[in-house]
Amino acid sequence: MRSVLLVFYCFCLFSFNVSVAQVKWEKCGYDIVRSAMMVKNPDFEQRLEAQLNARQKMLAAKTTKTTVNINIPVVFHFILNQQQLHQVGDSSGIAQRIITQMQVLNEDYNRGNGDSSKIPGAFKSLYGNPNIKFGLAHTDPNGNSTDGWEIKTTTLQGFDVFANSGSAAKYDSSGGTNAWDVSSYLNIWVINMLEGTVQSGVIGLTVPPSFTDSSIYSNANPKVEMGVLIRYDAFGRRTNSSEYFYPGIDLGRTTTHEIGHYFNLFHPWGDDDDDDICRCPWPRFLNGSWQTGHDDGIADTPPEGCRHYGGYTFPVYDSCSPSYPGLLFMDYMEYVDDSSMSMFTNDQAYVMDNDISIGYTHSLISHPQLLDYPGTTNPNSDNIYSLYPNPAILGRTSVNFNLLPEGFESISVYNSFGQHIMDINTSNQLTTYYPIDLSGQKKGMYFVKLHFANRTDVRKLVVL
Numbered sequence: 001m002r003s004v005l006l007v008f009y010c011f012c013l014f015s016f017n018v019s020v021a022q023v024k025w026e027k028c029g030y031d032i033v034r035s036a037m038m039v040k041n042p043d044f045e046q047r048l049e050a051q052l053n054a055r056q057k058m059l060a061a062k063t064t065k066t067t068v069n070i071n072i073p074v075v076f077h078f079i080l081n082q083q084q085l086h087q088v089g090d091s092s093g094i095a096q097r098i099i100t101q102m103q104v105l106n107e108d109y110n111r112g113n114g115d116s117s118k119i120p121g122a123f124k125s126l127y128g129n130p131n132i133k134f135g136l137a138h139t140d141p142n143g144n145s146t147d148g149w150e151i152k153t154t155t156l157q158g159f160d161v162f163a164n165s166g167s168a169a170k171y172d173s174s175g176g177t178n179a180w181d182v183s184s185y186l187n188i189w190v191i192n193m194l195e196g197t198v199q200s201g202v203i204g205l206t207v208p209p210s211f212t213d214s215s216i217y218s219n220a221n222p223k224v225e226m227g228v229l230i231r232y233d234a235f236g237r238r239t240n241s242s243e244y245f246y247p248g249i250d251l252g253r254t255t256t257h258e259i260g261h262y263f264n265l266f267h268p269w270g271d272d273d274d275d276d277i278c279r280c281p282w283p284r285f286l287n288g289s290w291q292t293g294h295d296d297g298i299a300d301t302p303p304e305g306c307r308h309y310g311g312y313t314f315p316v317y318d319s320c321s322p323s324y325p326g327l328l329f330m331d332y333m334e335y336v337d338d339s340s341m342s343m344f345t346n347d348q349a350y351v352m353d354n355d356i357s358i359g360y361t362h363s364l365i366s367h368p369q370l371l372d373y374p375g376t377t378n379p380n381s382d383n384i385y386s387l388y389p390n391p392a393i394l395g396r397t398s399v400n401f402n403l404l405p406e407g408f409e410s411i412s413v414y415n416s417f418g419q420h421i422m423d424i425n426t427s428n429q430l431t432t433y434y435p436i437d438l439s440g441q442k443k444g445m446y447f448v449k450l451h452f453a454n455r456t457d458v459r460k461l462v463v464l
């Protein structure tokens with residue numbers, strides 16, 4: 001036995017780098033949230049381990065993946081000071097970043113990202129489709145019309161994400177903004193992030209719904225704190241070279257990554273490298289003792305010891321995946337730059353799909369009416385309708401009336417520059433359903449005018 005151990009020990013020292021020296025950057029605040037939970041819940045590690053074991057069993061027994069075709073209502077809460085607002089282009093720049101961010105989410109969560117062509121052949125078969133769609137909320141919790149975002153101008157420099165996981169951003173009383181009903185809306189706060197009073201390197205932080213479950217954790221986070229924080233200059237996708245973005249982070253992938261945490265995904269290296277020791281998810285002799293690292297509970301992500309930053313070229317190896325094809329550094333749950341990441345795996349997609357089908361996030365797909373503006377400007381009219389889906393899917397949307405409309409004459413569509421795009425004659429059609437096809441048009445904001453005999457309604461439509 002001793003000789004076997006000795007041989008194994010020598011093999012470890014000879015073959016593997018025991019630790020990888022790198023400047024540590026807390027790019028994502030998952031460790032902050034997890035550490036805070038560990039302090040409050042002494043049995044946190046065991047609970048999390050039980051969750052990972054259950055996940056591995058579920059993946060081992062997985063059958064056909066269900067699909068989710070209903071958009072999740074998203075609301076963005078911007079809380080920025082004048083200088084930060086100006087850096088991102090003020091209200092028009094923010095609208096532009098919101099549109100590009102929604103495009104990125106709907107691409108990345110539906111296998112629609114153009115840079116999937118960069119996925120190496122050896123990993124192509126792992127390219128998963130979560131099939132989750134996101135839409136801007138257009139009815140707020142009071143039933144009023146909303147564009148799906150709110151901007152609060154503050155005199156604060158930002159919010160300390162190391163204090164209570166940045167919760168101050170989530171309450172009016174501490175200079176933030178209260179969440180909208182967390183069971184109906186995915187709340188995303190776009191803020192500046194501080195460590196104490198100095199600038200933090202964190203660019204995203206998520207409190208997943210599972211961390212607010214008091215039936216699992218005796219000191220869970222308050223439910224109203226579930227949601228995502230994104231640093232303001234890591235939000236949206238660059239459309240021209242002069243725009244202000246965090247270096248290397250300009251393709252909207254921080255939000256893709258953080259929403260992965262919201263759906264209960266973990267970092268592929270298992271979040272056990274805080275002391276800069278790269279642990280594989282099996283026993284190894286490291287720094288004088290036998291140690292076992294954590295896994296992400298995802299069967300098809302290769303084992304990985306430590307986080308990776310910056311840009312990478314395939315293949316990349318570490319001591320846990322030392323042979324071809326090596327590490328899946330292009331996974332959205334990695335720490336690499338936006339341009340280096342391009343995929344979720346099939347099993348990550350399955351876990352997220354399972355969460356939204358029967359898990360914590362299921363309630364988000366139970367309120368599709370929140371995706372549309374409130375039905376009509378005249379609640380006494382019989383002409384109650386919805387514009388759905390909005391954003392349009394592949395350029396297609398429709399006007400749906402509850403009853404046959406009266407005096408409905410036509411639909412006209414204009415682009416954001418006020419240019420006329422199309423007319424649809426709707427008079428005397430004896431139908432409640434009026435499709436609108438903008439599939440040949442550019443992505444962006446459009447205005448749909450509905451002409452009635454006694455009024456004209458205008459609705460904003462986003463084409464993604």
Ligand SMILES: [Zn+2]
Pocket residue numbers: 028029030257258261267333
């Ligand atoms: Zn993360």
